[in-house]
Amino acid sequence: MTPPPRPAAPAAPTTPGPPAVDERLPVLRLLPLAAQHVLAMIASPLxxxxxxxxxxxxxxxxxxxxxxxxxxxxxxGALLQSFGVLRTGARLPFMMLPGGAAVALFLETARAHGAATASGSVLLAAALLLAVLPLYGRLVRFFPPLVMGTTVLVIGINMVHVAAPAALAGRGPALVTIAAAALCFLLLRGVWRQLSVLIGMAAGTVTVALTGGAAFHGVPGDAVLALPRPFPYGVPHLDLLAALPLMVFALASLAEATGQTVLTSEAVGRSPDPARDVPRTARADAVASLAAGLLGGTMMVTSAENIGIVQLTGVRSRFVTAGAGLLLIVGGLLAPVTRLLAALPAPVVGGAALVLYAVIAATGIEMLRRTAPADRATTTVIALTLLAGLLPVLAPQLYAPLPGWARTLFGSGVPAAALTAVALSALLGLRSGTRPRRPA
Structure with a gap:
């Protein structure tokens, strides 16, 4: 008689690994990935x-x-966003940089009222942003996926427009950078594929060195340390009226922060929770902006540059952006490193930026494809949002006759698109978690 089969031994319990966003990478792998993030965003602060x-x-x-x-x-700012301290920072792979429109507003305020007043305006705008964050939870229903997808698409298109002049400064190196990055992404695998943008920039830099098609520009000086100096324009002067443009920018940046946070959450496989994460993102922006006002800079905002790298490489760890933050701090304190970063040819940086910004725009299209039903209401919101976001790029003179506050509100593509999408979605009933009304 055949003995009955023994029952199978129970499988050993498996311990699930950490989420991809919390993955700790070996230092030798983390450093080049962190450097790639730095090189992708360095053009904006420079x-x-x-x-x-x-x-x-x-x-x-x-x-x-x-x-x-x-x-x-x-x-x-990258460290604060990556690690999060006291509900400040979203614990996502974010970078931070000076806001593009904020630079123009800062200079306009300095021209009209003086540099000390411009620094005071940064402080007031950052304080306002901190003050309104407790109300964000009541406003989150006005940011459905349709708003986020359209805003992300406009972010990508606007950034392509911003990066294009740098690429045009040396078309050969820029095209080599783009082509090398694209080929590496298509043909390589594993870690080498993850470094495709860095390899593309290296190829573009070699092209510049061999052809002499673009100049290497450095920061003058031979000092070893370059230490920040507080109050470089004197004690900041607080003037509410002069600060109005930057305060409006701070409020409008909430919509952009929502898009950045949702997009990055999706990119790293974390379920988006705007009510929890967006205030943390914006709070870190406000804290960094307060420090910028004391050190002579303008408003700091969470960056979209690195989202393209996260999408391209598939490396979702926030420890990579934390490593990039450490590299930036070292580069900011060591003058030779600063001069080396400043020497990167503009066409190379511009070409790499074009690749990443195109990925961001494509991500917005994918978000719209997944979330937006095909009806008249959503088509109207998308069309008018794109119009509001692209007019400042295609026809900036259209806003010249408007008063200053209106030019501040509508003359910058991303805030204008975000606010338009929010207003139209609320008007047409396209709230978060509800289906839009279909036209009769």
Missing amino acids: SSVFLIAAGLHLSPGGTASLLSATLVLCGA
């Missing part, structure tokens, strides 16, 4: 510093000090 330095006629020493402060703030 260009912002050079614009402010030119507008305020800063000396080379003043420019170096402002560059140091800006890089340190970008790095500290």
Whole structure:
């Protein structure tokens, strides 16, 4: 008689690994990935510093000090967003940089009222942002996926427009950068595929060196340390009326922060929770902006640059952006590193940025494809939001006759698109978690 079969031994319990966003990578793998994030976003803080330095006629020493402060703030902001402290920071793979529109508003305030008043305006705008955050939970229903998808699409298109002039400054190196990054992404696998943007930038830089098609520009000076200097324009002057443009920008940035947070949450596989995470994202922006106002910079905002890298590489760990933050702080404190970063040819940085911004725009299209039903209401919201977001790019002179507050509100593509999408969605009843009304 055949004995009955023994019951199978129970399988050993398996311990699930940490979520991808919490993955800790080996240092030798983390460092090049962190460097790729830095190189992808470095053009924005560098260009912002050079614009402010030119507008305020800063000396080379003043420019170096402002560059140091800006890089340190970008790095500290990345650490704050990546780790999160006391409900400040979303614990997502975020980078931080000076807001593009905020630079123009800062310079306009400085031209009309003085640099000290411009710094005071940054402080007032950051304080206002902190003050309104407790009300965000009541407003989150006005940010359904339709709003987020359209806003992300406009972010990508606007950023392509911003990066295009840098790429056009040297078409050959820019095209080499784009082509090399695309080929690496298509043909390579594993870690090498994850470094496709970095490889593309290296190929573009080699092209510049071999052809001499674009100049390498550095920050003058031979000092070893470049330390930030507080109150570079004197004690900040607080003027509510002068601060109005930057305060409006701070409020409008909430909509953009919502899009960034939802997009990055989806990219790392974490269920989006705007009511919890967006205030944490915006609170970190406000804290970094307060520090920027004391160090001579403009409003700091969470960056979209690195979202394209997260999508392209598939590396979702917030420890990578934390590593990028440490690299930025080191670069901000060491003048030789700062000069090396400033020497990156503009066409190379612009070409890499075009690749990443195109990925962001495509992500917005994918969000719309998944979430937006095909009816007249949603089509109207998408069409009018795109119109509001693209008019400042295609026809900026259209807003010239408007008063200053209206130009501030509608003359920048991303805030205008975000506010338009929110207003139209509320008007047509496209609230979060509800289906839109169909036309009769």
